[in-house]
Amino acid sequence: MRQIFAIMWKDLQVEMRSKESLLSMLTFGLLILVLFNFALEPSPALKRQITPGLLWITFLFTGILGLNRSFSLEKENMAIHGMLLAPMDRGLVYFGKFGANLLILFTAELLTLPFFLLFLNMPLFAHFWWIIGIIILGTIGFVAVGTLFSAMSTNTKMREVMLPLLLFPVSTPILLAAVACIREIIAGEPFGAFLRWFVLLVAFDVIFVTVSYLVFEFVIEE
Amino acid sequence: MNTKYDKIFTSDTTPVKLLGYFLLFLMFFSFLLIAWYAPVERTMGLVQKIFYYHVPSAWVAFLAFGVVFVCSIMYLTSKDRKWDLFAKSSVEIGVLFALIVLITGPIWARPIWGVWWTWEPRLTTTLILFLIYVAYLLLRIFSGNNERTAKFAAVLGIVGFIDVPLVYFSINWWSPEAQVHPQRIGMGPHMQVAFFVSLFTFTVLYIYLFIRRIRVARAEEAVRDLRINQE
Numbered sequence: 238m239r240q241i242f243a244i245m246w247k248d249l250q251v252e253m254r255s256k257e258s259l260l261s262m263l264t265f266g267l268l269i270l271v272l273f274n275f276a277l278e279p280s281p282a283l284k285r286q287i288t289p290g291l292l293w294i295t296f297l298f299t300g301i302l303g304l305n306r307s308f309s310l311e312k313e314n315m316a317i318h319g320m321l322l323a324p325m326d327r328g329l330v331y332f333g334k335f336g337a338n339l340l341i342l343f344t345a346e347l348l349t350l351p352f353f354l355l356f357l358n359m360p361l362f363a364h365f366w367w368i369i370g371i372i373i374l375g376t377i378g379f380v381a382v383g384t385l386f387s388a389m390s391t392n393t394k395m396r397e398v399m400l401p402l403l404l405f406p407v408s409t410p411i412l413l414a415a416v417a418c419i420r421e422i423i424a425g426e427p428f429g430a431f432l433r434w435f436v437l438l439v440a441f442d443v444i445f446v447t448v449s450y451l452v453f454e455f456v457i458e459e
Numbered sequence: 460m461n462t463k464y465d466k467i468f469t470s471d472t473t474p475v476k477l478l479g480y481f482l483l484f485l486m487f488f489s490f491l492l493i494a495w496y497a498p499v500e501r502t503m504g505l506v507q508k509i510f511y512y513h514v515p516s517a518w519v520a521f522l523a524f525g526v527v528f529v530c531s532i533m534y535l536t537s538k539d540r541k542w543d544l545f546a547k548s549s550v551e552i553g554v555l556f557a558l559i560v561l562i563t564g565p566i567w568a569r570p571i572w573g574v575w576w577t578w579e580p581r582l583t584t585t586l587i588l589f590l591i592y593v594a595y596l597l598l599r600i601f602s603g604n605n606e607r608t609a610k611f612a613a614v615l616g617i618v619g620f621i622d623v624p625l626v627y628f629s630i631n632w633w634s635p636e637a638q639v640h641p642q643r644i645g646m647g648p649h650m651q652v653a654f655f656v657s658l659f660t661f662t663v664l665y666i667y668l669f670i671r672r673i674r675v676a677r678a679e680e681a682v683r684d685l686r687i688n689q690e
Binding site: 382392394395402405406409414437441452 | 587
């Protein structure tokens with residue numbers, strides 16, 4: 238446990254000092270919303286309809302920015318070698334990186350949320366805790382595979398391009414379940430109405446975290 | 460590498476040649492069955508005949524990706540390059556046949572449904588499956604030919620295949636009312652004969668292409684080794 242937190246803390250400290258990831262993610266998220274507004278010119282009814290999907294599209298795209306940096310920093314300074322030399326299980330490295338990525342992306346998502354209230358009139362406060370809960374669950378699944386693929390894509394020629402190509406098709410089930418949950422919550426449906434989607438989302442999280450953890454050691458060994 | 464394995468995949472051995480001729484005969488035979496033996500479907504008409512190519516192609520695509528999944532696990536546990544070559548060879552065939560499914564499907568759908576495409580579970584799953592393995596091929600191209608690439612590819616071969624039922628399941632819930640894809644076709648006995656012969660033909664085609672593709676992969680390896688030795 239201590240090793241996991243040490244890796245997490247190291248990543249978070251780098252981020253807190255530079256704020257590079259957060260700032261770029263936040264600006265990018267805002268830009269996506271502006272672009273979508275002009276591309277679709279949504280009426281109030283259409284706004285309600287597209288909000289859940291747009292929310293997750295924005296999170297996915299901004300997530301890519303953060304995940305791309307996660308392992309490129311390690312590689313740039315050969316820091317990954319130091320981490321691999323440390324006497325600990327490779328799986329702990331995975332959970333450390335996963336935790337840091339999760340926290341950074343979640344912070345970016347929290348900071349982007351007000352714009353959804355502002356531009357799309359999303360009923361944020363009526364179901365605040367539910368929305369936050371679903372965002373955390375969706376982000377867990379996405380970042381779980383994302384961390385794994387990020388470790389892979391940094392070692393390819395087309396680094397930044399490769400990650401979304403790998404991650405988007407594989408994370409479709411997460412996207413679907415997360416969008417469905419948010420859609421029902423915003424529509425004011427009771428928990429029973431989206432219970433099955435909720436269970437599915439949790440199940441996907443468990444599967445993705447487990448599988449990514451199991452195969453991670455093959456991705457980073459030199 | 461053991462010699463038996465070497466023999467089948469490196470040289471034009473008689474069994475492989477015979478398999479090729481057998482395949483040629485099968486293809487001709489199943490074409491005759493599809494064109495003349497199987498009756499024209501009453502409501503859909505002639506366009507239904509595409510089914511004899513569409514469904515076997517889908518079967519071959521899933522079979523190929525299943526083989527990739529198994530070979531990927533075998534590679535990661537044994538680190539034997541042989542499994543990597545197998546996976547690499549099978550992916551290409553799978554992508555090709557998934558593409559055939561995605562092309563023949565709309566050709567059939569347009570006259571029957573009136574649209575080329577709908578976001579229905581089977582169609583969507585096939586499309587996403589196709590995209591995952593296209594990314595797999597790109598990953599191989601972009602990360603060069605080395606042991607690390609083989610590991611990355613194996614990891615994606617495993618994660619990608621586990622993803623397939625998840626995708627199907629979630630899309631099935633997403634739009635259950637859109638289940639327009641035929642689930643089971645009522646086939647007359649003549650249709651059944653044509654269909655199962657076609658299914659068998661496609662399976663043999665897969666096996667033949669697989670063996671041939673491995674042969675090419677082995678040749679590529681040999682050329683690379685020669686080049687390295689010269690330097």
